[in-house]
Amino acid sequence: DTEVTQTPKHLVMGMTNKKSLKCEQHMGHRAMYWYKQKAKKPPELMFVYSYEKLSINESVPSRFSPECPNSSLLNLHLHALQPEDSALYLCASSQDVDRGYYEQYFGPGTRLTVT
Amino acid sequence: QKEVEQDPGPLSVPEGAIVSLNCTYSNSAFQYFMWYRQYSRKGPELLMYTYSSGNKEDGRFTAQVDKSSKYISLFIRDSQPSDSATYLCAMEGTSYDKVIFGPGTSLSVIP
Numbered sequence: 001d002t003e004v005t006q007t008p009k010h011l012v013m014g015m016t017n018k019k020s021l022k023c024e025q026h027m028g029h030r031a032m033y034w035y036k037q038k039a040k041k042p043p044e045l046m047f048v049y050s051y052e053k054l055s056i057n058e059s060v061p062s063r064f065s066p067e068c069p070n071s072s073l074l075n076l077h078l079h080a081l082q083p084e085d086s087a088l089y090l091c092a093s094s095q096d097v098d099r100g101y102y103e104q105y106f107g108p109g110t111r112l113t114v115t
Numbered sequence: 116q117k118e119v120e121q122d123p124g125p126l127s128v129p130e131g132a133i134v135s136l137n138c139t140y141s142n143s144a145f146q147y148f149m150w151y152r153q154y155s156r157k158g159p160e161l162l163m164y165t166y167s168s169g170n171k172e173d174g175r176f177t178a179q180v181d182k183s184s185k186y187i188s189l190f191i192r193d194s195q196p197s198d199s200a201t202y203l204c205a206m207e208g209t210s211y212d213k214v215i216f217g218p219g220t221s222l223s224v225i226p
Contacts, residue, residue, distance in 0.1 A: 004158075040123075042203055042216035043159065056213065090158050102147035102207050104214065106158035 003027075004107035006091050012113045015081060021110045023074040023091030030096040031055075032074040033104065034066060037088040049074060050097045081114045088112075118142055121204055121217035130226050134191040138204035138217045141185065148180050149205040150189045152198075153219070159203055162189070194224045 004025045013019050023032065030051050035043035048056035049068040063085075065077040074091055088111050092104040121138045128134055136150075147166055151159035165171045168182045177190040191198055204217040 006158075040219075042218050045213060048213075088156075092158075102149055102164055102205075102214065103161060105161065106151075109156075109158045111156070 004091055004093055004105050006089075006107035006110050008110055009108070010111045010113075012115060013078065013081065014115055015083070017081075018077070018079045020078065021076040021089055021091075021112075023076075023107055024072055025091075025093040025105070025107075026072060027093060027105065028071075029093035029105075030071060031094045031101060032068065033092040033094075034074065034076050035090040035092065035106075037090055037109070043090055047076075048097065055097060078112075081112075083114050086112055086114045119204065119206060119215050119217040121220055123218055123220060125221040125223060127223045127225060128194055130194060130196060130224055132194050132224070134194050134198070134222060134224075136189040136191075136202050136204075136220050136222070138187050139185055140187070140206055142206075143182070143185065145206040147207040148178070148187050149214070150176075150178055151203040151205060151216075153201045153203060155200075162202075196224045196226050199223045 007022045032049045034046040036046055037043045045058050046060045047066040052068045063080050067075040088109040090109045091107040094101045094104045119140045149164040150162045152162050153159040163173050163178050165178050165180050168180045171178045175192045179188040201219040201221050203219045205214050
């Protein structure tokens with residue numbers, strides 16, 4: 001099973017709301033990633049978790065807060081977002097960051113609209 | 116110079132054609148080269164990856180890497196309308212846990 005699931009599929013939120021995006025994988029992968037993708041652009045890396053510890057934080061604003069409760073789950077908490085944060089948010093996983101990091105499996109994404 | 120460049124297209128071909136998608140890159144240290152397919156409003160799907168130079172074949176898809184020219188290609192034989200998607204090349208970044216994506220080429224296969 002090479003499936004990464006993400007919920008919700010779509011999310012509309014106001015600039016003062018707090019919401020969370022969820023990601024789950026059952027492939028036994030120990031690295032999980034959050035990407036942001038704007039229309040007609042490639043995915044941009046936001047965060048990398050390795051063995052449930054934050055490994056990479058690509059200078060993402062603090063209004064995005066990642067959390068990795070266990071090796072299968074990854075959350076992205078959102079607070080006080082701006083309209084320019086509207087995008088497709090993608091979760092991915094790989095075996096780990098030392099082996100197989102080049103073989104990432106992506107979820108379907110959450111399409112976020114900030115009003 | 117961008118690290119990874121890719122012709123954005125759109126590329127439109129008739130069904131059954133051979134499609135060639137290409138990327139160039141600037142960092143000679145890259146070792147792993149990946150191709151992802153992304154349908155509209157979906158997440159990217161890994162098609163295949165290659166290590167260092169050479170060819171790799173998987174069904175109708177062939178990936179080719181020429182490290183001396185810093186050039187990679189994906190060939191699709193007997194293209195089908197279901198191949199219509201955006202194709203993203205990707206490479207391991209200079210940090211071991213980062214992948215750098217090209218901007219993507221939009222492909223339409225016309226029945």
